[in-house]
Amino acid sequence: MEMRKITMLGTGLIGLFYTMALHGQRSRDRVCTIYSRSEERGKKMAEEYGIPRHTTSMEAAINDPETNVVVIGLPNHLHLEAVRMCAKAKKAVLCTKPLGRNAEEAKEMLRLVEEAGIFHGYLEDLAYTPKTLKALATIQAGALGKILWVRSRETHPGPHSDWFWNSQMSGGGAIIDLGCHCIEIARNYIGKDVMPIEVMCWAATQVKPIEAEDHAIGLVKYANGAIAQFEVSWSFRGGMDLRDEVSGSEGVVRIDHFLRTGFEVFTAVGMGEYVAEKSETSKGWIFPVGDEVNTLGYNHMFADMFDSIEQEKTPMESFYDGYIVNAIMDACYLSAKTKKWETVDLAIWRGRTDIKEERILIEYNAKHYLVKEEQLPDGRKKIILKKKEGGKIVEKEV
Numbered sequence: 001m002e003m004r005k006i007t008m009l010g011t012g013l014i015g016l017f018y019t020m021a022l023h024g025q026r027s028r029d030r031v032c033t034i035y036s037r038s039e040e041r042g043k044k045m046a047e048e049y050g051i052p053r054h055t056t057s058m059e060a061a062i063n064d065p066e067t068n069v070v071v072i073g074l075p076n077h078l079h080l081e082a083v084r085m086c087a088k089a090k091k092a093v094l095c096t097k098p099l100g101r102n103a104e105e106a107k108e109m110l111r112l113v114e115e116a117g118i119f120h121g122y123l124e125d126l127a128y129t130p131k132t133l134k135a136l137a138t139i140q141a142g143a144l145g146k147i148l149w150v151r152s153r154e155t156h157p158g159p160h161s162d163w164f165w166n167s168q169m170s171g172g173g174a175i176i177d178l179g180c181h182c183i184e185i186a187r188n189y190i191g192k193d194v195m196p197i198e199v200m201c202w203a204a205t206q207v208k209p210i211e212a213e214d215h216a217i218g219l220v221k222y223a224n225g226a227i228a229q230f231e232v233s234w235s236f237r238g239g240m241d242l243r244d245e246v247s248g249s250e251g252v253v254r255i256d257h258f259l260r261t262g263f264e265v266f267t268a269v270g271m272g273e274y275v276a277e278k279s280e281t282s283k284g285w286i287f288p289v290g291d292e293v294n295t296l297g298y299n300h301m302f303a304d305m306f307d308s309i310e311q312e313k314t315p316m317e318s319f320y321d322g323y324i325v326n327a328i329m330d331a332c333y334l335s336a337k338t339k340k341w342e343t344v345d346l347a348i349w350r351g352r353t354d355i356k357e358e359r360i361l362i363e364y365n366a367k368h369y370l371v372k373e374e375q376l377p378d379g380r381k382k383i384i385l386k387k388k389e390g391g392k393i394v395e396k397e398v
Contacts, residue, residue, distance in 0.1 A: 004029040004306050007061050007091075009082055010073030011036040011045045013160050013277075014096050018073050018123075019049050021298035029306060031071075035061035058082060063089050069309070070094070071123075075161070076101050076176070077169040080109055087112040092119035094305055098180040098329070099322025101171025106326040107347060110319045121305040121315045122322040126154075126181045126242070126257075127188055128297035128304065135246065135253045136188055144248025146360055150189045151229045151245040152182035155236030156278035158208065165210050173212025175203060175332055178232035180325050183220065184317070186228030187324070189246050193351035195223040196328050196344045203336035207235035218332045220344075225357035239287060240278035249360050257295065263288055323348060368394075 006022060008015055008031045019031050033053045036042030042054035055061050058078075062070055062085045072082045072095040079095055086093040093113060099122055100106035113120040126132065139147065159177060163169040170176055187196070199220050203213035214234040221227055242257035258276070265271065270282040276289040277296075289295050301317075308315040327346050335342040364370040364385055371384035371393065384395050 002310065004069050004309070005032045005067045006030065007033045007035070007064055007067040007070045008051075008073065009035045009058060009061060009070065010075075011038070011041045012073065012075075015071075015073035016045070017293055017296070017298055018071055018096075018302075019045070019051075021293040021302055022071075023049055024293060025299065029302070032067050033061050033064045059085055062086055062091065068092065069306075072096055075163045075169055076171050077163075080105050083109045083112055087116035087118060090116060090118055092121075092309055094121040094123050095319070095322070096123045097125075097184075097322070098171065098176055098326060099319060100326050101176065103323060103327040103330045103345070103347075106319070106323040110323050110348070113319055119309050120319040121308070122317040122319055123301060123305075124181065124184045124317045124321070124325075125297040125301050127184050127317055128301040129257055129295065130297075130300065131255045131257060132185065132188070132244070132297065133300060135244070135255060138253065139189055139246060139248070143251055144246060144253065145250030146224075147190050147226050147246060147248045149227050149229070149247040150186040151231070151243075151247075152185045153231040153241060153243045154178040154181050155231065155233035156240040157237060157280060158214070158234040165208075165212075167210070167212040170212070172329070172333060173203070173205070173210065173216075174214055174232040174234045175201075175216045175218070175329055175336075176212075177234070179216065179218065179230050179329055179332065182230035182232060183228065183325050183328050184321060185244055186220065186230070187321070189244075190222050190224075190226045190228060192321070192324075194226065194355055195346070195349060195351055195353070196228075196324070197221050197223055198341045198343050199328060199331045199335050200341045201332040201335040203333070213336070216332070216336065218335075220328055220332075221341075223352075223355045223357065225359075237280065239276065239280060258289065259287055261287070261289070261295075263290060320348070320350065 022029050031051050034046055034051050035058050039056050046054040069092045070086050201218035203216035206215050208214040216232050218230050239259050241259045244255045246253040266285050275282050275286050304315050328344055331342045331344045362370040368385040371386050373383045375381050381398050386393055
């Protein structure tokens with residue numbers, strides 16, 4: 001297996017997490033060149049992680065002849081520029097979320113990498129968490145039946161860098177930052193070949209002194225009738241809350257990824273400055289995370305990316321997926337303004353076009369559909385039925 005020599009673009013929190021994941025667990029893959037807009041920060045991170053070269057020139061970092069993969073961990077407004085350079089250099093490129101500030105940028109990035117014929121991966125880490133992958137395998141095995149509804153939530157007190165609070169640089173607020181995670185998680189559960197049709201979204205700035213939204217709730221309707229719901233906030237207090245719930249015709253999956261995972265500590269004196277990402281305090285009841293980069297999906301994500309490069313296959317998350325997510329978010333921003341359901345505008349769609357919405361009707365007998373059956377407190381069992389002819393709802397005890 002070939003060692004991947006990586007150019008890392010960015011030394012912020014995401015670049016740090018990526019480097020920790022890539023250099024962790026005795027990995028054979030190494031960051032060999034790091035780009036930072038800050039000479040001081042680049043030098044410090046290079047020394048801490050044994051990275052041979054650092055530079056303040058993005059072009060020089062990408063064109064380093066010794067590296068064969070570029071990882072983009074930059075502010076959103078720099079993604080397109082970096083991808084353009086990678087395409088010109090003919091280097092495999094992995095880009096952090098969101099792919100673009102909007103669907104137009106994402107579409108251009110997809111065009112660039114496909115025309116250049118280079119490997120491209122969308123670094124959507126929360127689609128790769130161990131719990132998510134286990135839940136996804138369970139769902140794909142049919143354990144939940146038809147997926148009807150997915151709810152995904154990511155809330156915390158807000159981003160760690162100044163540029164993210166500038167909507168011109170980031171492309172928006174909590175939706176562009178957190179909604180991209182929730183939307184792609186739901187796509188995986190519902191099925192990526194199922195087209196997102198329309199959205200309804202509420203967004204507002206409730207607390208933060210910014211122009212972009214710090215809180216939003218959205219609904220995404222899919223061609224098969226499934227509904228995905230996202231809840232995102234930059235004004236949530238108490239740390240980072242990551243939760244998913246998937247409801248199917250035959251079962252339910254509920255996941256708490258981060259805030260309450262069974263690891264709880266009380267301390268009156270504190271346990272250091274850093275507890276976990278977006279944690280607001282290090283005293284009192286706190287919720288540490290045993291292995292943050294693994295819990296958040298970074299290890300499995302990079303394993304999929306590099307395995308896919310070696311096997312010359314498309315990874316689970318590609319630039320195409322990033323484009324679809326951006327298109328959905330564009331519709332969400334429009335809906336938040338118009339207060340109406342808005343169509344998801346997909347100039348590129350590579351999934352199925354023959355899927356139609358259908359209800360699941362459970363037959364009880366030749367004359368009735370089953371509505372519900374329930375065990376009552378007094379020992380009786382009641383069954384609610386609907387007559388096939390006429391549609392009358394009836395009940396009986398069994």
